Amino acid sequence: MGRWQPNARGRLEKAAMELYAERGFDQTPVAEIAERAGLTERTFFRHFADKREVLFAGSAQLQDLLVEIVAGTPASVKPIDAVAAGIDAIGAALQESRGRAFARQRQSIVAASAELRERELNKLSSLAGALADTLRERDVDDPAASLLAEIGIAVFRISFERWVSAPRDQDLRVLMRESLDEVRSLAADGARVGAARSEPVGHAA
Amino acid sequence: MGRWQPNARGRLEKAAMELYAERGFDQTPVAEIAERAGLTERTFFRHFADKREVLFAGSAQLQDLLVEIVAGTPASVKPIDAVAAGIDAIGAALQESRGRAFARQRQSIVAASAELRERELNKLSSLAGALADTLRERDVDDPAASLLAEIGIAVFRISFERWVSAPRDQDLRVLMRESLDEVRSLAADGARVGAARSEPVGHAA
DNA sequence: CAGATCGATGTCAGTCGCTGTCATCGATAC
DNA sequence: GTATCGATGACAGCGACTGACATCGATCTG
Numbered sequence: 001m002g003r004w005q006p007n008a009r010g011r012l013e014k015a016a017m018e019l020y021a022e023r024g025f026d027q028t029p030v031a032e033i034a035e036r037a038g039l040t041e042r043t044f045f046r047h048f049a050d051k052r053e054v055l056f057a058g059s060a061q062l063q064d065l066l067v068e069i070v071a072g073t074p075a076s077v078k079p080i081d082a083v084a085a086g087i088d089a090i091g092a093a094l095q096e097s098r099g100r101a102f103a104r105q106r107q108s109i110v111a112a113s114a115e116l117r118e119r120e121l122n123k124l125s126s127l128a129g130a131l132a133d134t135l136r137e138r139d140v141d142d143p144a145a146s147l148l149a150e151i152g153i154a155v156f157r158i159s160f161e162r163w164v165s166a167p168r169d170q171d172l173r174v175l176m177r178e179s180l181d182e183v184r185s186l187a188a189d190g191a192r193v194g195a196a197r198s199e200p201v202g203h204a205a
Numbered sequence: 206m207g208r209w210q211p212n213a214r215g216r217l218e219k220a221a222m223e224l225y226a227e228r229g230f231d232q233t234p235v236a237e238i239a240e241r242a243g244l245t246e247r248t249f250f251r252h253f254a255d256k257r258e259v260l261f262a263g264s265a266q267l268q269d270l271l272v273e274i275v276a277g278t279p280a281s282v283k284p285i286d287a288v289a290a291g292i293d294a295i296g297a298a299l300q301e302s303r304g305r306a307f308a309r310q311r312q313s314i315v316a317a318s319a320e321l322r323e324r325e326l327n328k329l330s331s332l333a334g335a336l337a338d339t340l341r342e343r344d345v346d347d348p349a350a351s352l353l354a355e356i357g358i359a360v361f362r363i364s365f366e367r368w369v370s371a372p373r374d375q376d377l378r379v380l381m382r383e384s385l386d387e388v389r390s391l392a393a394d395g396a397r398v399g400a401a402r403s404e405p406v407g408h409a410a
Numbered sequence: 411c412a413g414a415t416c417g418a419t420g421t422c423a424g425t426c427g428c429t430g431t432c433a434t435c436g437a438t439a440c
Numbered sequence: 441g442t443a444t445c446g447a448t449g450a451c452a453g454c455g456a457c458t459g460a461c462a463t464c465g466a467t468c469t470g
Contacts, residue, residue, distance in 0.1 A: 008419085040421080042421080042458090043419055046418080046419080049457095051455095080391055118323050119323065121326040121330050122322070143363050147384060147388055150355070151355075158351045159348075183352055186284070186285055186352065187389045246427090247448075247451095
């Protein structure tokens with residue numbers, strides 16, 4: 001019955017993932033997570049701001065990595081390629097650190113809970129915000145910086161979802177490159193055709 | 206002290222916006238909103254799923270409008286232009302229904318609360334999901350449908366933020382068209398240059 | 411080695427978001 | 441007029457989260 005058992009935080013994370021997977025996020029009281037970790041509810045809230053946050057411990061490092069890579073890219077590299085390098089790096093990190101099996105389980109937990117999905121969106125938005133800031137430091141003006149950041153994170157997110165839900169294992173980084181190329185061709189497809197777009201397409205409902 | 210006063214829901218929305226603006230979202234107990242509206246806390250939760258939802262009443266109609274416009278666009282229109290038409294429509298609706306002053310106040314309330322920001326991201330994600338579904342019905346394959354939807358919503362969101370925070374009034378629809386053009390040129394900027402992108406740019410940290 | 415110190419944990423009480431249940435009210439239909 | 445039905449009120453209760461204070465374990469100091 002140790003106070004002072006090592007790695008309280010890690011034990012809480014592990015217990016939370018297990019219980020969220022077994023019984024669902026909504027059906028898991030924090031007290032039970034703490035109990036399984038040999039701690040009290042109060043201690044849980046000293047380590048994590050709320051019940052959701054325990055599943056997003058790694059997101060800060062991911063953000064640091066993204067910023068570091070993009071900021072470290074030579075100024076001669078086009079912004080969109082700097083973004084590509086950044087998401088490539090976090091994709092590689094995700095793939096190598098915990099592997100796809102872990103990502104799959106975690107994703108199934110998140111997908112099963114509205115609150116967790118909401119929090120995940122929040123983390124991705126934070127990622128986009130940090131990416132936009134980094135681009136602005138590279139003298140990319142707004143709204144280009146914000147748009148590029150959002151596009152980069154969208155590519156990351158959609159590729160990640162395809163990666164975890166695919167029937168067989170693929171390379172996440174390849175999926176991301178394919179998606180980014182898709183973005184390029186979509187934008188090219190939609191290039192202005194004469195003055196066609198000076199009036200919005202469609203109809204007034 | 207009527208039960209049966211008309212428009213309970215609208216009174217709750219109004220009371221909530223006032224109190225969130227006056228004292229902040231976190232410092233406003235639901236009981237107080239209900240009291241100002243001449244109702245009880247229990248009734249609040251019959252009208253709104255939670256304390257945040259009261260600020261997002263209009264988002265469902267916005268989503269319906271977006272879907273309607275995109276689905277109603279002729280099949281000959283390029284997907285990205287159908288998306289452009291959709292966000293143009295919801296931009297117009299936002300501008301005309303309540304006006305910029307309302308949008309500004311609402312945005313300042315949302316921006317001041319982490320929980321409300323999170324919920325807003327959730328609504329925008331739902332918008333993107335519905336947009337992607339609509340594109341798939343137009344035979345746009347994945348991941349193009351998802352990517353286009355995310356890009357469209359990103360353009361909408363960023364333009365909206367610029368619109369509400371600009372020093373003087375501008376046309377939201379013009380801002381959105383400018384942002385979308387920016388996306389096109391960003392993607393064009395980053396077009397493949399020979400085999401340059403077969404190796405990712407940047408470095409391994 | 412005794413005592414001071416400090417960070418991590420436990421304990422307890424309390425607020426607030428949110429829900430289930432049942433009673434009650436007000437309008438409408440008959 | 442009364443039967444019916446949807447909207448509201450009243451109340452009890454759970455669980456997330458917080459503040460305040462006590463306690464424990466390790467480390468530092470002399």
